[in-house]
Amino acid sequence: MANFFPRWSNLVPFQIAGSVACIALGVAAGFAYYATPKAQRVGYQPDQPIPFDHALHVTQNGIDCRYCHSFVEESGHANVPTADTCWKCHQHVQTENPKLEPLRAAVDESYAGYTGKPIEWVRIHKAPDYVYFDHSAHLNRGISCVSCHGQVDEMRKVWHDKSLSMDFCLECHRAPEKHLRPLEEVYNLKFDAAEYLAAHPELGIKVEAGEDAQLALGKALKEKWSIQPKESCFTCHR
């Protein structure tokens, strides 16, 4: 019987197997990099109907987070301010600024383009439907905005700063001391644990040489406040 297959074809199965393996690895690596929240969400910075500048309002004007996100200590949701909240100041300040037209359309009845329709902000941070994150539970126990949202006080246009993946949540639930701070400092996004400890010697928290001040403070607070973050499913999923 004739030799149907040339000699080089002996290697073909191995070559195919090798290529498939490479492609599979590539797909897996690509998926791992591009399809995770870290790649999908971090950096998301959509245009908003009003180019609201957090850096200007928080850092320059010194407005507290809770002036606008008023129910964040009460409710699971951190509410986006209603138009009349903005209007409290902006009926006096920057009244003619064209950037504020959507706001005037929502609340200013004397404005020609008044519609009364609420402003439609573009959502940046979103937990999946099956996750029940509660802002008040975290803020009332000494976790700051900055831990999940980044330095919003320095953002001229807000972007998604942390991955907010389940891994991200668990990291903190396993070691809350990395983030805990006194309740008074929760909304101070420029908080520095070392400075705080230096200013409050009466707390008696000693920082060992080479130890991180935040860790020392966090551990002390965790102990004192009986912080026991849970890792079981029902903490977030119900």
Next chain:
Amino acid sequence: MSDRKMNKAEETGTKVWRSLGQLEDTPQFREYLEREFPEGSAQIETEEDREVTRRSFMKLMGASTALAGFGLASCRRPESLIVPFAEAPEWVIPGKPLYYASSMPSAKGAASLVVTTHEGRPTKIEPNRLFSKQGGTGTFAQASVLNMYDPARSRDFVKAGKTVTRGEFEEFAKELSADLNKTAFVFGEDNSATRDRLVGEIAAKHSGSKFYKYEALAGEGQKLANEKVFGKGSAVIADYSKAERILSLDADFLEMDQQGPVSGFYNNRAVEGPQYDQKPDKNRINRLYIAEGIFSLTGGMADHRLRIAPSQIVRIAAAVAVELGVSTQVPAGALGEFEQKWVKECAADLKAHAGHSVVVAGSRHSEAVQQLVIAINQKLGSYGKTLKPVVTNSGAYGKLTDLLADIDSGAVENVILVGPANPVYDAAGFAAAAKKLKNLVHLGERLDATANAASWHVPAAHYLESWGDSYAADGRYTVVQPMILPLYGGVSELDLLVALLTGSKLFNSITEGAKLSPAYKEVRKTFEGIGGAGDAAWTKLLRDGFSDKGAYAAAQVGAADLSSVVGAAVAAPTVEALEISFLADPSVLDGRYINNAWLQEAPDPLTKITWDNCAMISPQTAKDLGLYEKLVQLEPKGKLYGMVDVSKPNAPVGPDGEGRDRAQPVIKVVVNGAELEIPVMVAFGQADNLISIALGYGQGYDEHNELGLSTEGAANVSQVGVNTGFNAYLLRTAETPYIATGAKIEDLDKRYSTAVTQEHHSMYGRAIAREISTNDVEHKGSFEKQLEGVKKQGVDSHAPPNISLYKQKGSSTWHDKYQADEHLFDKRQQWAMTIDLNSCTGCNACLVACQAENNIPVVGKTQVAIGRAMHWIRMDRYFAAVQKTDINGQLITEDDGHGHQVPVYDESNPEMIPQPVACQQCESAPCETVCPVNATVHSEDGLNTMAYNRCIGTRYCANNCPYKARRFNFFDYNKRNPLVHKNLYKGPLGEKQVGEAPHLQRNPNVSVRMRGVMEKCTYCVQRLQEAKIKAKSVLKNKSVAAGVPSAEVSVSDAEMRPPVNSVRVACQDACEAGAITFGNIQNGDKETVVRARDSKRNYALLNYIGTMPRTTYLARVKNPNAKMPDAKAIGKATISMH
């Protein structure tokens, strides 16, 4: 048959599809949403306006997030929007529920409620604990919220079957309002002070206007008797809190025929006191006697139950009256020897407790029975003690018979129907009379037979959408407060009355929603006359939901008039002349809840049938009529319900004929010259020669109905109510409204598929439900001895203790000597529940409450039939035969042929024990160990939790659950409408129901589960988490209170606990009997649940398998009268169970 095989059968059987575009008008609903946005964000001028606008649902919708389609960055999630209010309404905190007090008016007295609203949507009904400590709401109140969101609700004005504009009706109303003489108003049987006032004003203005009250099952005999003895418009309110001995004459006074608040009864039933804080004392328990035809839930609670046809109740009443010294003329001698003895001892017991005893008669009974009962109660001195006669305003209204006469005589030309009744369907003679009318105006929530027959139909607002007032069961004044503007622009009863009284334009909630409605002003005006003027009293009323002022006044007690008793005796029914008893249905009541899917799917407490009614007969009658063999075998059709109507006599069938193959024989019932084809079913404990049929079903059929019935009435029901049950109103006449005699039946040799969730004849052998007696029991000793023995009933009496070979590190509840590991054991809270079988009647309120709270889908009849009902609580109901006794009360035994004396059991009058079973939250849970993906795991606080997003649907857990507490989403019941014929089997082509109105009822704090996911009770984990999160603010509060920086404050575990008894779960809240306790066992005996667990009656289900459930049960205690002939047989129904 395997699932795969069955699915194939379904697919090939697909033939006809039903279009529901008209009924399910989704685009129209969305349009309503769209249009209301701008209005919702309008300016708010005054404080009063704020009151109204804060309830504006459409405005609050602005707070929700809208999906805005896919952007260019398609790798990312679709862009979504956050739309905050333009102007914030007061009190609304996004993400936090708001609670408002209101009440649900009903003929039996309004239920005072607290309604949970999420972002303006009412989602859940809770009892008003300020009104009554024990609370509870009952099944109908729980389910009423779904009625509001019913997508089939009427939303258009209709003139003679054609949709017209609102303006056309307004024109008509204006014209009519000029002259209301010869116009009749027909209201519901509930009482409303504002309605009464407006009616008075209309009557003053138009002397020829007439007013009536009508509901199909209002109990005319009782009203008539009360009117004669206590004056016009009077009612009698029973107070069971002072009643130590109760005799019920065919009155289901705990459930369907409530005659006063029931909490007192349950408090007196508690062996250790309602708070479980006293020593078990058999003397503090009340004793309940009942004589009835069919097992009611009250009958299930009774200590002594006499099985007797309803027509014979008058004899029992007369016999009791004679025993108590009332002179009457009914031949009581017609009673049998057993009945005579029963009556004698019962009457003696009532007499011995005179002043602390009460006799109640079913409201459905004749005036003769009612007069006898009044005479008995007068002899017992019940009035002023256990019975409170009061004067209501209903004396100003006529009856239906008056209306029919007035129509006949021409005194009435226009009829305006504003009540919940559906007289074209449920009142004999009304449809014919209506033809003589010039105008029949119908105000109603649904397009029922009356709406479709009326010359005008006006869409009504639901009670959660309207202002009003009412009176509670105990006579207190309550307010009806809207939670939301009418979803479909419905008109409230009071608004319509005001428009007709004043000739003003009808209030339009769509265009004028920001303004105060006339109804609000009228209710406020009424209340000014009751609680005084000023904002303080009014806001207190709105906050509390009721007022201490304005309750019914007491009525004068007259003498009973026993003249009607003469000739009231009716011959007992025989096989040749059967008796029919018409009943209110626990699911659809008188038919008004036919479109409520939660109620339709809730299994009937007695028969466990869903989505249908049946004619019920006793086993003996079935034998006498030659139906028994058929009923026992329940010959299968061989195919799934509704598929192909072919009989396969030899197809396999389970021992009980359960599941998809169940098909009831169909009979024809003939009485009063009318006939009805209806499937027949065996009901245990029913009197012989009696047919019981629930009313309210059979309002419309479409082409998919199994028996090929006329589709004439298809437009009278929605896709929920279509093809459900059979209309027994056809057999009912004005002369025989509740009891008809001389009926015959005919076996039609047909079958009808039914979906029955449980048809167990006995307890399957295991001592799951347990019962003891206050009397001494043979071999078991005294009450105290029996108490000790509760934990040792059944297998637990001899099973060796469970010793785990695997020493699980962690919970000290597993192994005392191991120190608890914080990782597994939370010192702050450990949750537990107890269910007290001594007060549980099996009414389904918990089941429906759970459905409302936890977003549990409805699956439809076909799916229920194949065992796919999704209720997390399974309401089990056991019948247990009792041992036969002779007339002297001696137990009857017989020789078993081996020289042993064995008991003889009487299966004709068994005891009924209901038992709700949900996930038992086992500490050592068998389900957890078999899940391959850890989707069901234990929490630190003792819950067996579900991570739904992790579940891959292997169903191993359900397989391994000894309590069968898990439910599996075989289809996407939430997304695909299971009520559309065969919709589930169409896959992606099926009709979707996402975004429709019922989805607005969903609890936002609970995941909506999808296909292929296992689900079960998790102790309302969302409520537990909320309580725990609330407790977290203790740190801030402490720091602020002490005025020191938070870093100097320390917080202990005990401080982080939610307060004692503060966490309540949905089933517990709904229970009128207070049978369910729930709480944190770490609080020690300050917590009610801990005291209940410490009770000697406490036991765990299947304790011997070592699952260590956190939910435990408390044994039922029967309190028989030792002198009664059946005393020795009572209270040991479960004694021989294993």
